[in-house]
Amino acid sequence: MSVEIKISLNDGLYIKEPQDSKLGRNIIKYSILLIDEFGFETFNFKKLAKEINSTEASVYRYFENKHLLLLFLVNWYWEWVRYLIMINTMNVSDPQVKLKIIIQSFVSAPKDNPGVSYVNESKLHNIVISEGGKAYHTKDVDEENSKGLFGSYKSLANAVSKVISEVNPKFKYPFALATNLFEMSNNHIYFAKHLPKLTDISIKDDNFIEVENMLHFFTKKLLV
Amino acid sequence: MSVEIKISLNDGLYIKEPQDSKLGRNIIKYSILLIDEFGFETFNFKKLAKEINSTEASVYRYFENKHLLLLFLVNWYWEWVRYLIMINTMNVSDPQVKLKIIIQSFVSAPKDNPGVSYVNESKLHNIVISEGGKAYHTKDVDEENSKGLFGSYKSLANAVSKVISEVNPKFKYPFALATNLFEMSNNHIYFAKHLPKLTDISIKDDNFIEVENMLHFFTKKLLV
DNA sequence: TATTTTATGATAGTATTACTATCATTTAAA
DNA sequence: TTTAAATGATAGTAATACTATCATAAAATA
Numbered sequence: 001m002s003v004e005i006k007i008s009l010n011d012g013l014y015i016k017e018p019q020d021s022k023l024g025r026n027i028i029k030y031s032i033l034l035i036d037e038f039g040f041e042t043f044n045f046k047k048l049a050k051e052i053n054s055t056e057a058s059v060y061r062y063f064e065n066k067h068l069l070l071l072f073l074v075n076w077y078w079e080w081v082r083y084l085i086m087i088n089t090m091n092v093s094d095p096q097v098k099l100k101i102i103i104q105s106f107v108s109a110p111k112d113n114p115g116v117s118y119v120n121e122s123k124l125h126n127i128v129i130s131e132g133g134k135a136y137h138t139k140d141v142d143e144e145n146s147k148g149l150f151g152s153y154k155s156l157a158n159a160v161s162k163v164i165s166e167v168n169p170k171f172k173y174p175f176a177l178a179t180n181l182f183e184m185s186n187n188h189i190y191f192a193k194h195l196p197k198l199t200d201i202s203i204k205d206d207n208f209i210e211v212e213n214m215l216h217f218f219t220k221k222l223l224v
Numbered sequence: 225m226s227v228e229i230k231i232s233l234n235d236g237l238y239i240k241e242p243q244d245s246k247l248g249r250n251i252i253k254y255s256i257l258l259i260d261e262f263g264f265e266t267f268n269f270k271k272l273a274k275e276i277n278s279t280e281a282s283v284y285r286y287f288e289n290k291h292l293l294l295l296f297l298v299n300w301y302w303e304w305v306r307y308l309i310m311i312n313t314m315n316v317s318d319p320q321v322k323l324k325i326i327i328q329s330f331v332s333a334p335k336d337n338p339g340v341s342y343v344n345e346s347k348l349h350n351i352v353i354s355e356g357g358k359a360y361h362t363k364d365v366d367e368e369n370s371k372g373l374f375g376s377y378k379s380l381a382n383a384v385s386k387v388i389s390e391v392n393p394k395f396k397y398p399f400a401l402a403t404n405l406f407e408m409s410n411n412h413i414y415f416a417k418h419l420p421k422l423t424d425i426s427i428k429d430d431n432f433i434e435v436e437n438m439l440h441f442f443t444k445k446l447l448v
Numbered sequence: 449t450a451t452t453t454t455a456t457g458a459t460a461g462t463a464t465t466a467c468t469a470t471c472a473t474t475t476a477a478a
Numbered sequence: 479t480t481t482a483a484a485t486g487a488t489a490g491t492a493a494t495a496c497t498a499t500c501a502t503a504a505a506a507t508a
Contacts (some may be wrong), residue, residue, distance in 0.1 A: 228504080269494095281496095284496075289495075289496080
């Protein structure tokens with residue numbers, strides 16, 4: 001017996017809910033593996049279809065195009081992080097402790113968490129790090145935003161900004177700090193791996209503790 | 225009579241130096257206009273060629289592909305910012321003042337600066353904001369990095385990190401702070417324009433003063 | 449000035465991508 | 479057991495991202 005969580009997302013992200021069928025879950029599972037391995041530009045629905053022994057046409061029945069699939073994955077990820085944060089901070093009252101747990105949760109989340117059978121959270125984390133920005137850096141941002149397709153990221157930012165304001169109600173930039181923590185985390189993991197001259201932290205054996213410490217340091221300094 | 229600066233970049237970025245011929249300068253000029261207007265994914269060499277009354281083949285004689293053209297533009301931009309910073313901080317000895325000028329320079333640089341005839345710096349700034357991340361978020365980062373194709377960004381980060389260390393020699397994250405200032409500047413200008421719920425700042429009439437102030441506040445808090 | 453090199457234009461062609469359409473077949477629901 | 483829904487198989491189209499070839503124009507050099 002097992003309990004699987006199902007993360008529900010804005011239905012503008014897909015044509016048919018992929019989490020409700022075997023094929024749909026395969027699309028999710030293998031798109032994560034392929035994008036992680038070969039990168040988003042190289043990835044396409046033909047290759048994906050081949051990988052899961054299906055057809056291009058069938059994949060297009062679930063997602064309008066690969067951009068929306070990426071957006072789906074990224075939203076799924078942030079929604080999952082929000083869920084983790086919720087669980088991990090439950091019953092914690094001190095906002096400073098809460099914030100510490102929040103940072104831990106999104107930096108090192110994919111490490112030691114059970115999660116969902118058709119989602120490799122660690123690889124999805126890699127995708128968010130390497131390709132996540134592409135999800136909202138398009139000419140269609142405004143249109144997609146008005147449809148609520150960035151909702152998960154926004155509500156996560158909102159949740160974290162609230163805790164930031166609890167720690168220091170006078171702090172003027174709770175949203176900016178919240179998003180900056182996410183972006184910084186992703187950026188510096190990426191830099192450490194690929195452009196080490198752009199950062200001070202280093203990563204060995206997928207241990208992100210230095211990133212965590214840096215974010216703790218930044219928040220502490222900024223919120224005193 | 226006029227003096228034009230010429231920014232020289234790693235020659236792995238292009239096949240033939242575009243700044244040395246009329247056609248090359250047209251490629252730079254109109255690629256900036258087209259990418260700014262229609263976005264990077266929609267942009268291609270055929271459309272560009274048509275715009276400048278040339279041919280696709282001719283454009284390909286200057287740049288291997290549109291990704292390298294983008295990388296060229298982004299490097300050009302950072303190199304230009306570095307040049308501005310150099311001039312603006314010349315003869316300034318107080319590192320805190322220097323850092324303030326640096327932030328001013330890269331946030332509001334494209335506003336009131338002369339620049340180069342074939343480059344619309346303000347639109348190029350927009351491109352860096354909206355598409356800049358795509359220049360290094362590819363599967364070829366490592367290879368391109370080893371060829372030095374991110375050199376301009378790195379040397380800018382290096383220069384700024386030095387000033388940060390002058391302000392506070394004990395600060396542990398001079399490189400991370402330097403790059404974070406750039407990324408934050410770009411991100412929050414973008415957020416203010418397209419995803420306002422993700423930031424606290426707002427922008428009216430292309431006035432980035434709130435971004436500047438936020439970055440001043442962050443650096444001050446972090447470096448005391 | 450003549451000549452040779454170099455840069456650009458004109459045109460064509462190819463493989464891949466990003467889809468859309470149609471029909472047959474399998475699977476699930478009523 | 480009939481009907482509906484989901485998937486597979488196959489084909490096709492317009493656009494993209496190039497490469498190749500040859501002609502012509504412009505610039506450099508002898």
